[in-house]
Amino acid sequence: MRIPLSRPDVDERDIEAVTQCLRSGRLSLGPLLEEFESKFAAFIGTRYAVATSSGTAALHLCVKALGIGPDHEAITTAFSFVASTNCLLYERACPSFADIDPHSLNLAPDEIRKLIGRDYVRDNRSGQMLNRSSGRALRAILPVHVFGLPCDMVAIIEIAREFDLRVIEDACEALGAECRDRRVGSFGDAAVFAFYPNKQLTTAEGGMIVTDDAQLASLCRSLRNQGRAENGAWLLHEHLGFNYRLSELHCALGISQLERIDELLSGRERVARLYARGLADVPGIEVPTSRFANAKRSWFAYVIQLLGPSPSERRDELIKALHAKGIDCRPYFPAIHLQPYFPKLRLDSPGALPHTESAAARCLALPFFPSITAEQVHEICAEIGGILGPADAPARITAQPCRVAQAEMTQ
Numbered sequence: 001m002r003i004p005l006s007r008p009d010v011d012e013r014d015i016e017a018v019t020q021c022l023r024s025g026r027l028s029l030g031p032l033l034e035e036f037e038s039k040f041a042a043f044i045g046t047r048y049a050v051a052t053s054s055g056t057a058a059l060h061l062c063v064k065a066l067g068i069g070p071d072h073e074a075i076t077t078a079f080s081f082v083a084s085t086n087c088l089l090y091e092r093a094c095p096s097f098a099d100i101d102p103h104s105l106n107l108a109p110d111e112i113r114k115l116i117g118r119d120y121v122r123d124n125r126s127g128q129m130l131n132r133s134s135g136r137a138l139r140a141i142l143p144v145h146v147f148g149l150p151c152d153m154v155a156i157i158e159i160a161r162e163f164d165l166r167v168i169e170d171a172c173e174a175l176g177a178e179c180r181d182r183r184v185g186s187f188g189d190a191a192v193f194a195f196y197p198n199k200q201l202t203t204a205e206g207g208m209i210v211t212d213d214a215q216l217a218s219l220c221r222s223l224r225n226q227g228r229a230e231n232g233a234w235l236l237h238e239h240l241g242f243n244y245r246l247s248e249l250h251c252a253l254g255i256s257q258l259e260r261i262d263e264l265l266s267g268r269e270r271v272a273r274l275y276a277r278g279l280a281d282v283p284g285i286e287v288p289t290s291r292f293a294n295a296k297r298s299w300f301a302y303v304i305q306l307l308g309p310s311p312s313e314r315r316d317e318l319i320k321a322l323h324a325k326g327i328d329c330r331p332y333f334p335a336i337h338l339q340p341y342f343p344k345l346r347l348d349s350p351g352a353l354p355h356t357e358s359a360a361a362r363c364l365a366l367p368f369f370p371s372i373t374a375e376q377v378h379e380i381c382a383e384i385g386g387i388l389g390p391a392d393a394p395a396r397i398t399a400q401p402c403r404v405a406q407a408e409m410t411q
């Protein structure tokens, strides 16, 4: 494609940092791992950070380290990348899908409450919330900050306290996003970030767990390194662990990228503003926005929702037309419970998820990366405007704009 969906922002400083690491002779479990972890924890505002080989590995370790297993369920969203659900399935725990807010596309706190009221009952002896049909205990909430928009973590934490649930934030798309003046990733018992090349910060492949819990951090550190004791002998394994380590090369890139995180994030904001301006007069589309005050978005992807009837058919036409012009774009996300692998798991079928399924049929991700030019964004917007046209415009759903969205309007 002439204009790709994403492109990593790697500069000469990044290349120099990785080259220096290569020359150092220390390629794994060295000083750069510790440096990346401590600088990352400081950036998010947590006590500890544990780097892993991917975001998926980080999610898996959180689930495992929090003791979530075959007798347990966790409330999460089906409008996400599969990893946020798969991490539960790896441990034979069961995802329990709550519906999303149709405007922010994030897990909706009132939908979580509805789901708990419908499917769970408090066990008088243990105080645990048990699923009425499966009998499994509800152990956690796993919210995903979709497309860099923060979930309402204050409301989610309140629910977690009320029902004694752990919280794992999937913040893989939301590095730098804030919820009521605190960075996402600092709310849950643990949170996870990812550094695949399309993310705000990349290490090529990589992930990070952040937490304030010393024991949890220590257990995750052991589990990523074959269950070894943290300061113990190389061939002493205290747990059934994994090799989920992140190499020094990856950490060198991560440190270098973190040093210019403001530049990386503002580069994305610039592109988002270009799109907001370019699509302002195109009818029948909506860009997801936060639904509560004091939410700061970190731009991960530029996703539009097509409003009106038969959205997926119209989306297919739009994709075909854009592809024909060499412009990449993709339906994002398809719903997890509708993926081909999901029915094969033979889980209890999820209840109705109308907003999740609607979003999955309407959402389209457009090319989005810091080095895209204003001319390219202009061309993409003009192409979309030409197809969706000003004629017979379906009514706009108006969403409460968040702080950043308002700033965009005035710029």
Ligand SMILES: *Cc1c(COP(=O)(O)O)cnc(C)c1O
Pocket: 054, 055, 056, 057, 080, 081, 083, 084, 144, 170, 172, 173, 194, 195, 196, 206, 207
């Ligand atoms: C990127 C991402 C992950 C983790 O992906 P990896 O490729 O394993 O690093 C997890 N959840 C979400 C929502 C993501 O976007």
